[in-house]
Amino acid sequence: MLDKLKAIMEARSLLDLRQATISAFGEMGMPRVFCLSPVGHDRSVGRSVTNAGFPMGWETAYRETRHMDDPLPDISVRIGTAFHWHRLPGDVVLNQEETQYLEDMAGWGMAKGICVATYGSAARVGFFGASSESGEEDLGEVDLSVFQIAAEISYVRYCQLISAELQYEMNLSSRELDVLHWMAQGRSNAGIAEMLDLSQETVGTYVKRIFAKLDVFDRTSAVMKGVMRGLVIASDPNVEAAAQIRRARRNRA
Known part of the structure; x- marks a missing residue:
């Protein structure tokens, strides 16, 4: 198993990482695996779905609407350890x-199947699920700790690879990060201008620069990519506090 984990750690591309992760989970009797990233309490924030072996019917439904009904990521973040999704903790209350x-x-x-939350750089949170070939066998013999270790290693390597491939995205200036933050809160250019004490024309210029740096063409895509890359967290009070601190520092300067 150690050689499988080493292959994950040394993956040189997302394709290599996918194959190494599938191989490692297959070694544990779980050839079917999926990963969600990013995950948070706001289920409406887009989650990318990487699926290897699970039915396309589930993946399609999940991408369209059913992600809003999925309680497993929330549960996994709360308890912090891997668990069987058909044996939920006794204190879980579902709607x-x-x-x-x-x-x-x-x-x-x-x-x-079994699942676990994973944690990477830039406050990214992911979620892994895996099961046997049919999804009917009980995986009681599987060491949940080994599964969690493999999932965590895979997610950390994933975050490293996407950061390396998209390093240019981290070149957003402090002011551009402020604008992106307020875009993530649903503010219009006029609203952002008021919050940052700028003209609407200046905000519009910053928005265009953000689009260019993130290689997108609309506000929704910019926010989605910003969230997925750890640049901003929609409606997160910590991000808002950080933005306010940056504004206060500029005002004192």
């Missing part, structure tokens, strides 16, 4: 939509 989602997983051939 009707969440209960239905877990029941529907059986219909997608995902009745049983």
